[in-house]
Amino acid sequence: MTDILRDEASNESRAVRLGLDGSPEAPVIRLVHPAPPQIAAEAILARAEALTAEDTRVLRIGVEAGPHTAARLLALGAARQIGTGVEILPGLLWQCAARWxxxxxxxxxxxxxxxxxxxxxxxxxxxxxxxxxxxxxxxxxxxxxxxxxxxxxxxxxxxxxxxxxxxxxxxxxxxxxxxxxxxxxxxxxxxxxxxxxxxxxxxxxxxxxxxxxxxxxxxxxxxxxxxxxxxxxxxxxxxxxxxxxxxxxxxxxxxxxxxxxxxxxxxxxxxxxxxxxxxxxxxxxxxxxxxxxxxxxxxxxxxxxxxxxxxDRLWVPGAAVADAAPRPPAVPAA
CATH class of the missing domain: 3.40.630.30 (Gcn5-related N-acetyltransferase (GNAT))
Incomplete structure (x- = not known):
């Protein structure tokens, strides 16, 4: 999958290639080709938003990208350190003000x-x-x-x-x-x-x-x-x-x-x-x-x-109803 994003520094559009692996509960977003950290992080967050906008099952989203992109995600508050890498948690992502x-x-x-x-x-x-x-x-x-x-x-x-x-x-x-x-x-x-x-x-x-x-x-x-x-x-x-x-x-x-x-x-x-x-x-x-x-x-x-x-991820339609599917914990074990 390819995301087209605008580089604010150069005012040019850039294509960012991302791969998606893993399971519905724990997808993994891969940066296929190198890209500037700000642009790569924005593409990864856009994909993470799409994965969690309508689905309450997602527990965590793994990220496979370079250290500068990972550092950008951490600086934005959308991810946490996990081992030598980072992972995005829905509860962090949806409180990342710069995204919206x-x-x-x-x-x-x-x-x-x-x-x-x-x-x-x-x-x-x-x-x-x-x-x-x-x-x-x-x-x-x-x-x-x-x-x-x-x-x-x-x-x-x-x-x-x-x-x-x-x-x-x-x-x-x-x-x-x-x-x-x-x-x-x-x-x-x-x-x-x-x-x-x-x-x-x-x-x-x-x-x-x-x-x-x-x-x-x-x-x-x-x-x-x-x-x-x-x-x-x-x-x-x-x-x-x-x-x-x-x-x-x-x-x-x-x-x-x-x-x-x-x-x-x-x-x-x-x-x-x-x-x-x-x-x-x-x-x-x-x-x-x-x-x-x-x-x-x-x-x-x-x-x-x-x-x-x-x-309870109340940005998801129907998430608040009494018979909604059980949600995973907001902070899964590392």
């Missing part, structure tokens, strides 16, 4: 501050542009999340908020001017992040992310300093059903865990009477931990831990 975040940065230094009487870490904010990309093999499409900085983004959001189906849940009907002010307020607040979800660059939904400590839900449970929360509105009615849900929902959780490695829990607050949404969340690994009351709604407080997401 175009602007992968080191963790922001922790500096505690206070907002409205609540102590929380100072938040770094987010650079404009695409924040996450992932190829979805069962759709044959590329999913991405990006900031709302392009012409027409707020107008699209406004149209969605005035759609009766969305308005029934969101209760944010309004004019374009009102919605411009709404998004501007969120963009000015480092505790929140409004995003558009896209498939092949075409927007399909609105995602509103927040740091739980500073949010309205923060005082209602024991929020950790890096807990994140989210709201969603799927504006494109064509992007419905399990294949799409199993693409955008775990990808959003994946982004939140990658964006801040200290985030250990993600929470949500769907309406308590929104049975379908709660079923979807339970089927994706979330658990309801409380029922909470806001002035405008009674909500189910749902939670997903990083450990559960990584251990």
């Amino acid at each position: 975040l175009p602007d992968s940065r080191p963790p922001f230094p922790e500096l505690v501050t206070v907002t409205d009487g609540r102590r929380h870490p100072l938040r770094p904010g987010t650079l404009a542009g695409t924040v996450y990309t992932r190829d979805i093999p069962w759709l044959g499409r590329r999913l991405s999340f990006r900031t709302m900085t392009e012409t027409g983004d707020v107008a699209l959001f406004s149209a969605w908020m005035n759609d009766p189906r969305v308005a029934e849940v969101w209760q944010e009907r309004g004019t374009l001017t009102e919605h411009q002010a709404y998004i501007a307020r969120l963009q000015a607040d480092p505790a929140s992040l409004p995003l558009l979800g896209c498939l092949d660059d075409a927007p399909f939904g609105y995602f509103e992310l927040y740091w739980a400590r500073e949010s309205r839900v923060g005082p209602l449970y024991e929020a950790g300093p890096y807990d994140r929360g989210w709201h969603v509105a799927i504006g494109d009615a064509a992007i419905r059903g399990r294949p799409y849900l199993s693409a955008w929902l775990p990808s959003l959780m994946h982004y939140l865990f990658l964006d801040e490695p200290r985030t250990q829990r993600i929470v949500g607050e769907p309406r308590a009477d929104h049975a379908q949404q709660i079923r979807n969340l339970h089927g994706s690994g979330f658990a309801t931990i409380a029922t909470i009351d806001f002035p405008h709604k009674r909500a189910a407080l749902v939670s997903l831990s990083r450990e559960h997401f990584v251990r």
Whole structure:
């Protein structure tokens, strides 16, 4: 098999020949011909992603490549040393931020501050542009999340908020001017992040992310300093059903865990009477931990831990269902 990758240093495309041996539980990726370590490592990681994107059986992925390529995989945090070589573990690979975040940065230094009487870490904010990309093999499409900085983004959001189906849940009907002010307020607040979800660059939904400590839900449970929360509105009615849900929902959780490695829990607050949404969340690994009351709604407080997401490989469609095939251990014996 041959992977075509772009060498960022020379801006040229390079073909990388890889071989695949081993078993479904322990495949081995071989670098057939020498290639620059950065390019070779990228090709190996792309192949490892493909092997683990839809299959929970993979225990480990052996790598047969030169020492510089192996060192690159170790430096990225996608592999561990095993004897004189390296092997990729799915739980390491899928926490390798550089693989999915175009602007992968080191963790922001922790500096505690206070907002409205609540102590929380100072938040770094987010650079404009695409924040996450992932190829979805069962759709044959590329999913991405990006900031709302392009012409027409707020107008699209406004149209969605005035759609009766969305308005029934969101209760944010309004004019374009009102919605411009709404998004501007969120963009000015480092505790929140409004995003558009896209498939092949075409927007399909609105995602509103927040740091739980500073949010309205923060005082209602024991929020950790890096807990994140989210709201969603799927504006494109064509992007419905399990294949799409199993693409955008775990990808959003994946982004939140990658964006801040200290985030250990993600929470949500769907309406308590929104049975379908709660079923979807339970089927994706979330658990309801409380029922909470806001002035405008009674909500189910749902939670997903990083450990559960990584251990049970919840990026794989159907991995969270009760009768899913047993998973191998997250860290197999060396």
